[in-house]
Amino acid sequence: MNLIDDKQFRPYLSTEQIDAVLDRLALQINQDYGVNDKILLVGVLKGAFIVMADLIRKLHSDVEIEFIRTASFGKSLDSAGTISILKDISVDVRNRHIVIVEEIIDSGRTLKFLYERLKSAKPLSLKIATLMDKKSKRLVDLNPDYVGIEVEDEFLVGFGLDLEEKCRNLPSIYALRYPN
Ligand code: IMP
Ligand code: MG
Numbered sequence: 001m002n003l004i005d006d007k008q009f010r011p012y013l014s015t016e017q018i019d020a021v022l023d024r025l026a027l028q029i030n031q032d033y034g035v036n037d038k039i040l041l042v043g044v045l046k047g048a049f050i051v052m053a054d055l056i057r058k059l060h061s062d063v064e065i066e067f068i069r070t071a072s073f074g075k076s077l078d079s080a081g082t083i084s085i086l087k088d089i090s091v092d093v094r095n096r097h098i099v100i101v102e103e104i105i106d107s108g109r110t111l112k113f114l115y116e117r118l119k120s121a122k123p124l125s126l127k128i129a130t131l132m133d134k135k136s137k138r139l140v141d142l143n144p145d146y147v148g149i150e151v152e153d154e155f156l157v158g159f160g161l162d163l164e165e166k167c168r169n170l171p172s173i174y175a176l177r178y179p180n
Pocket of ligand 1: 104
C-alpha cells in the first residue's frame with residue numbers, strides 16, 4: 001500500500017522534527033506543573049492519539065488520561081461548523097487540573113466547544129496543548145496555552161492526522177500539495 005504519492009504530498013515535518021516539537025511542548029507543561037501535581041490529560045480523538053502517547057512519556061507530573069471524540073459536519077478538507085460529542089470522557093473533572101490535548105488547531109471551533117463544555121464542569125484549571133497551530137485559520141477566539149509549532153495554512157497528514165481516515169499511521173507529517 002502506497003499512501004504517499006510524492007506528486008501529491010511533500011514532506012513537512014520529519015519524525016525527528018516532530019520529536020523536538022514534542023520536547024518543546026512537554027517542557028512548557030513541565031514548567032507549569034510540578035512532580036507532585038496531578039494532571040488529567042484529555043485527548044481529542046482520533047487525531048490526538050499519537051501525540052498523547054508521545055507527550056505523556058515526556059511529562060514529569062502524575063498524569064491520567066481520558067479521550068473524547070467529537071464529530072463535525074462539513075466539507076472533508078475543511079473544518080465544519082456543527083460539533084457534537086461521539087464519545088465522552090468517563091470521569092468527573094471537578095477539582096482537577098485538566099489539559100486538553102490536540103494534534104492541530106484550525107478554525108478553533110472544536111476546541112472552543114470542548115473548552116466551554118469542560119469549563120462548565122468546574123475543573124480546578126483548564127488548559128489547551130496542541131502539537132500544531134494553524135493560527136491564521138482561526139475563526140473563533142481561542143488561544144491554546146501550549147503550542148508545539150505554528151504551521152501554515154496547508155492540509156497535513158500523518159502522525160495521527162488523516163485524509164479521509166487514511167495516513168494516520170505515517171511516522172512523519174506531509175503536506176498536501178494542492179487540495180483539488
Ligand atoms: P477546528 O475545529 O477547525 O480547529 O479543527 C480541528 C480538527 O480538524 C483537528 O483536530 C483535526 O482533527 C482536523 N484538522 C484540521 N486541520 C487538519 C489538517 O491539516 N489535516 C488533518 N486534519 C486536520
Ligand atoms: Mg483533532
